[in-house]
Amino acid sequence: FNKILVANRGEIAVRAFRAARELGCRTVAVFAQEDRNSEHRVKADESYQIGEPVTIDGIIAVAKHCGAEAIYPGYGFLSENPDFAAACADAGLVFVGPSARTIRLAGNKVRAIEHARAAGLPTLQSTSPTTDLAQLARDATQLSFPMFVK
Numbered sequence: 001f002n003k004i005l006v007a008n009r010g011e012i013a014v015r016a017f018r019a020a021r022e023l024g025c026r027t028v029a030v031f032a033q034e035d036r037n038s039e040h041r042v043k044a045d046e047s048y049q050i051g052e053p054v055t056i057d058g059i060i061a062v063a064k065h066c067g068a069e070a071i072y073p074g075y076g077f078l079s080e081n082p083d084f085a086a087a088c089a090d091a092g093l094v095f096v097g098p099s100a101r102t103i104r105l106a107g108n109k110v111r112a113i114e115h116a117r118a119a120g121l122p123t124l125q126s127t128s129p130t131t132d133l134a135q136l137a138r139d140a141t142q143l144s145f146p147m148f149v150k
Contacts, residue, residue, distance in 0.1 A: 001069035001094055007059050008074025013040035016072050028068050030059055056084050060091050070094035
């Protein structure tokens, strides 16, 4: 792709812009009213103010309007949102990150471990989730020590 919208702010966005430029990509920043004087806004090739609250639809609309072909969510909030990854795919945009399916899977630790084991990947020993303390004590006898309890 030749143009990427970075759906984050601050130092995360500035670093993403630098990396994109090194790859020959033009960059787009989005910002809310309170970030109108933020550094990331002026470090991008283009920047667009988006509404309050910032929404997935608003970000997608800006990407389509400016001709961005990809969206990088940065870290945190949007990078962990499977609906955002799906919206990007539905809009024909590259989501720079895992697929919506993968994000959904990783968002549920029990399901993620089950899939990892089914795929033959090594995982730590664990017990099935339960609030039954007696069951946990029985299950613990099958595990090696030291043990982490969560």
